[in-house]
Amino acid sequence: MAQVLTVPTSPPPVSTRPVPPRGRRRRAWETLTAYAFVAPSLFGVVTFLLLPVLIVAGLSLFDWKLLAAPEFVGLANYERLFADGGIGHSLLVTVAYVVLTIPVQTVLALLLALLLNQRVRGVKIFRAMFVLPWMATPVVMGLVWGWIFDPANGAVNSFLDVFGIDGPSWLSSPSLALPAVAATQVWQFAGYNMLFFLAGLQSIPKDFYEAASLDGASPVRQFFAITLPLLRPTLFFVLVTNVIGSFQVFDTVFVMTNGGPGNSTEVINYTIYQTAFRQFEFGYASAIAMVLFLIILAVTMAQVRYFNRTTTYDLT
Amino acid sequence: MTTTTRRRRPSRRAALYATLIIGAAMSVFPYWLIVSTALKPRGELFEAAPWAPPAAPTLENLGALLGSDFAQSILNTFIFVTVLTVGQLIFTTLAAYAFARLDFRGRNALFWLYLATLMVPNVVTLIPLFLIMRELDLVNSWYGLVAPYVFGTPYGIFLMRQFFRSIPREIEEAARVDGAGHLTILWRIILPLSRPILATLAIVTVISSWNNFLWPLIITSSADTRVITVAIAALRSEIGIDYTRMMAGSLLTLLPMLLVFVFFQRYIVRSVALTGLK
Numbered sequence: 193m194a195q196v197l198t199v200p201t202s203p204p205p206v207s208t209r210p211v212p213p214r215g216r217r218r219r220a221w222e223t224l225t226a227y228a229f230v231a232p233s234l235f236g237v238v239t240f241l242l243l244p245v246l247i248v249a250g251l252s253l254f255d256w257k258l259l260a261a262p263e264f265v266g267l268a269n270y271e272r273l274f275a276d277g278g279i280g281h282s283l284l285v286t287v288a289y290v291v292l293t294i295p296v297q298t299v300l301a302l303l304l305a306l307l308l309n310q311r312v313r314g315v316k317i318f319r320a321m322f323v324l325p326w327m328a329t330p331v332v333m334g335l336v337w338g339w340i341f342d343p344a345n346g347a348v349n350s351f352l353d354v355f356g357i358d359g360p361s362w363l364s365s366p367s368l369a370l371p372a373v374a375a376t377q378v379w380q381f382a383g384y385n386m387l388f389f390l391a392g393l394q395s396i397p398k399d400f401y402e403a404a405s406l407d408g409a410s411p412v413r414q415f416f417a418i419t420l421p422l423l424r425p426t427l428f429f430v431l432v433t434n435v436i437g438s439f440q441v442f443d444t445v446f447v448m449t450n451g452g453p454g455n456s457t458e459v460i461n462y463t464i465y466q467t468a469f470r471q472f473e474f475g476y477a478s479a480i481a482m483v484l485f486l487i488i489l490a491v492t493m494a495q496v497r498y499f500n501r502t503t504t505y506d507l508t
Numbered sequence: 509m510t511t512t513t514r515r516r517r518p519s520r521r522a523a524l525y526a527t528l529i530i531g532a533a534m535s536v537f538p539y540w541l542i543v544s545t546a547l548k549p550r551g552e553l554f555e556a557a558p559w560a561p562p563a564a565p566t567l568e569n570l571g572a573l574l575g576s577d578f579a580q581s582i583l584n585t586f587i588f589v590t591v592l593t594v595g596q597l598i599f600t601t602l603a604a605y606a607f608a609r610l611d612f613r614g615r616n617a618l619f620w621l622y623l624a625t626l627m628v629p630n631v632v633t634l635i636p637l638f639l640i641m642r643e644l645d646l647v648n649s650w651y652g653l654v655a656p657y658v659f660g661t662p663y664g665i666f667l668m669r670q671f672f673r674s675i676p677r678e679i680e681e682a683a684r685v686d687g688a689g690h691l692t693i694l695w696r697i698i699l700p701l702s703r704p705i706l707a708t709l710a711i712v713t714v715i716s717s718w719n720n721f722l723w724p725l726i727i728t729s730s731a732d733t734r735v736i737t738v739a740i741a742a743l744r745s746e747i748g749i750d751y752t753r754m755m756a757g758s759l760l761t762l763l764p765m766l767l768v769f770v771f772f773q774r775y776i777v778r779s780v781a782l783t784g785l786k
Contacts, residue, residue: 219611225690226612233603234618236659241625244636251636307528320773321532324539327769327776329719331737332758335744336538339545339558339751347541347558383535387777440629443721447741461631468635469726478635485632492627 252479258472269479279480281455282463283487285370289459290438292374293381298430300382302423305389306415319390322383330380334447337376338363341448366456369449373457376444381437385430392426393419428499432492439488460484542762545755546570553752569756577731581739582760585718588653588735592717593710595658600709603660604668605694609677619669622662630722638726648729656723664709671705672698707775711768718765736761 252269256262273279304322308315325333340347341362349359362372396419404414420427442461445451451458451466460480468477541558547565556563573579606612607619637656638647646652679701680693688696699706721737728734734742740757747753769776 222610223612226606226610226615229602229606229610229690230618232599233660233662233665236599236656237622237625237662239640240637240656240659241628241633241662242621244633244640245628247636247639248632251639304531307524307531310524312524312528318528318532319777320769321535323777324769325535327715327762327765328538329721329737329761329765331719331721331741332542332761333538335740335754335758336542339754340538340541342751345554345558347537350557350559379534379538436629440631442631443737446721447744464631464634465722465726469638474635474639481632481635485629488629489627 248478248481251475252482254475254478256473256475258474262475265475269476270483272476273479273483278455279460279463279483282458282460285456285458286439286441286460288370289374289441290435292371293377293438294431294434296374297378297382297385297434298427300378301385301430302389304382304386305393306419308386308390309393319387322386324383325380326384328380330443331447333376333380334444337372337379337444338448341372363449364453366453369453369457373441373444373448376448377438377441381434385434388426388430389423392423396422424499428495432495435491435495436488439484439491539762539766542755542758545752546759548752550750550752569752570760572753573756573760577734578736578739578743578757578760580731581734581736584732584734585736586764587650588720588724589714589717591654592657593713595654596660596664596713597706597710599658599660600664600668601694601699601706603665604672605690605698607665607669608672609680609693609698610690622665625662626666634722634726637723641727647727648733650733652727653724653733653735657717664713667709668702668705671702675701704775704778707772708778711772711775714768715765 251262253264253266254262255265255268308318308322312318341349343349343359343361343364346359346362348362352359360368362368400418400422401414404418409417440461441459442465445457445459445462446465449457451462461484464477464480464484467473467480537559544561545553545558546569547567548562549564549566549568552563607615633656641647641652641655644652646655675698680697683693683697719737720735721741724733724735724738725741728738740754740761743754743757
C-alpha cells in the first residue's frame with residue numbers, strides 16, 4: 193500500500209466515470225447483481241441504523257414508561273429536559289470530562305510522536321508498548337484503574353506513600369473522581385493517537401527542516417512554522433474522532449464510579465442509560481439522546497469549519 | 509528537528525531515552541499489576557506494595573473463575589466475536605465490491621446514505637435497537653445480541669471500497685472477457701489482492717467486538733448469552749471487592765487480545781494508521 197495514513201477530511205467524491213456502452217440486458221443483470229451484493233448490508237443499515245434514528249426522534253415526542261401505552265406529548269420532554277437540573281449537571285460533567293481528556297491526551301500523543309520520530313534505538317518496541325493500552329478492554333481498565341486509585345494499598349497512593357505523602361481517596365472524592373476517570377482514558381488513548389501523529393510527521397519532507405536549519409530557525413521555531421501547520425489534517429482527524437468518543441464515555445464510568453460519588457461523575461451517556469434502562473422512561477431518554485446527538489453534531493461541525501477555514505496542506 | 513540529531517549532546521539523548529522508558533513503563537504498568545495480582549493468594553495482597561511480584565504464586569484465582577459461569581462467558585465472547593467477524597468480512601466485502609465495481613441505479617445515493625450513518629453516535633441508536641429487539645422478542649437471545657453488527661458496518665464498507673478502487677481494473681479484464689461472473693472475479697482476483705485490508709478489517713472487528721460492553725449489557729440478562737465484558741463488570745457486585753479475583757478475571761479477559769497483539773502487532777499498528785477505528 194502506497195499511503196499509510198489516509199486522513200478523511202471530507203468524504204471522497206463519488207465516481208462520475210461515464211458508463212461504458214453495453215447491452216441493456218447486461219446492465220439489468222449488473223444492477224440485479226449489485227443489489228444482491230448490497231442487500232444484506234442495506235438491510236442492516238436500514239434496520240439497525242436509519243430506522244433507529246427515526247424511532248429515537250419520534251419517541252422523544254412521547255411519554256412512554258414501557259408498561260403503559262405511549263402517549264404523545266409534543267415537545268414536553270424537551271421542556272422538561274431544559275428545566276431538569278440533573279441533565280444540565282450531566283452535560284457539565286460531560287463537557288468537563290472532554291476538557292480534562294482531550295488536551296492532555298492530544299498533547300501527550302504529539303510529544304510521544306515527536307520523541308519517537310527521532311533516531312531512536314528500538315523504535316518498534318517503544319511504539320508497540322505505547323499502543324498496548326489501546327488494546328485493553330475499557331471495562332477491564334475501569335476495574336484495574338479503580339484499584340490503582342484505591343486508597344487502601346492502591347498503586348497511586350502506595351507510590352505517594354514512598355515519598356511520605358498521604359494520598360486522598362480518589363474515587364470517593366467529588367472533586368477528584370472525574371479526573372481519575374479521565375486519567376484512565378488518557379492512559380488508554382495517548383499512545384494510540386501517537387500513531388497518527390507519527391504517520392503525519394513521517395510524511396513531512398525532510399528538506400523543509402534542512403532549509404529552515406540553513407536559515408537559522410531554532411527547533412522550536414521549526415516546530416511552530418513547519419511541523420504544526422503540516423500536521424493540521426492529522427490533528428483534525430485526531431481531535432474530531434476523540435472528541436466524539438469522549439462525549440460518549442460510558443464503560444469506565446460504569447465500572448469505576450457508577451456516576452458517583454453523589455452524581456459527580458454522572459456523564460450524559462450514563463444518565464441516558466439510567467433513564468432508559470433503570471427507570472424505563474424511554475421517551476424522556478430518547479429526548480436526552482437527541483440533545484446529545486445534536487451537541488456532538490454541532491461540535492463536529494464547528495471543528496470542520498475551524499479546520500477548513502485555516503489553510504491545509506495536502507501532501508499526498 | 510531530525511537534522512539536529514548529530515549535534516545533540518549525550519545528556520539530551522539520555523533524557524530522551526529516560527522519557528521514553530518512563531512512558532513505556534507507565535503503558536505496561538497496569539498489565540503488570542493484573543498479571544502479578546491475579547497470581548497472588550488473597551492473603552498476600554496487603555502484605556507488600558501492590559506492584560510487588562507474588563511471593564507464592566498460585567493459580568487458585570484463575571481456577572476458581574474458570575470453574576464458574578465465567579468460563580461460559582469466555583466461550584460466549586468467542587462465539588460472539590467469531591460470528592460478527594465472519595459476518596463483517598462477508599457482507600462488507602460484497603457491498604464494497606458492488607459500490608466499487610458495479611454500475612447500478614441509485615449507487616451514489618446509497619453510498620451517501622451509508623456515509624451519513626457514520627455520523628450517528630452509538631448512544632442514539634441504543635434505545636430504539638433495544639425496543640426493536642423487544643418487539644421481535646429477541647431480547648436476551650443470540651439473534652438479538654449479534655443482529656445489529658453481523659451485517660457489516662458502513663465503516664468497514666467504506667474502508668474496503670476505498671481499497672477495491674485502488675486495484676487497477678485491467679487486472680479483471682482478462683477474466684471478464686473469459687465470461688467470469690462477478691462472484692468469481694471477487695473471489696479469485698479481488699480478494700487475493702486484498703489480504704492486507706481484510707486482515708485489517710478482521711483485526712479491528714475482533715478487537716471492537718471483544719471489547720463491546722454497552723449493547724451486551726442491555727440486551728442480555730442470563731448466563732447463556734452473557735459475554736465476558738458484562739461478566740467481569742458484574743464480578744464486583746457478585747463477589748465484593750476482591751482484587752485478586754477481579755484481576756484474575758481481567759487477565760482472562762485481556763489474554764486473548766494480548767495474544768492477538770503479539771502475533772499481529774505489525775498488522776495492528778498499520779491498521780490503526782489506516783483506519784482510525786476505536
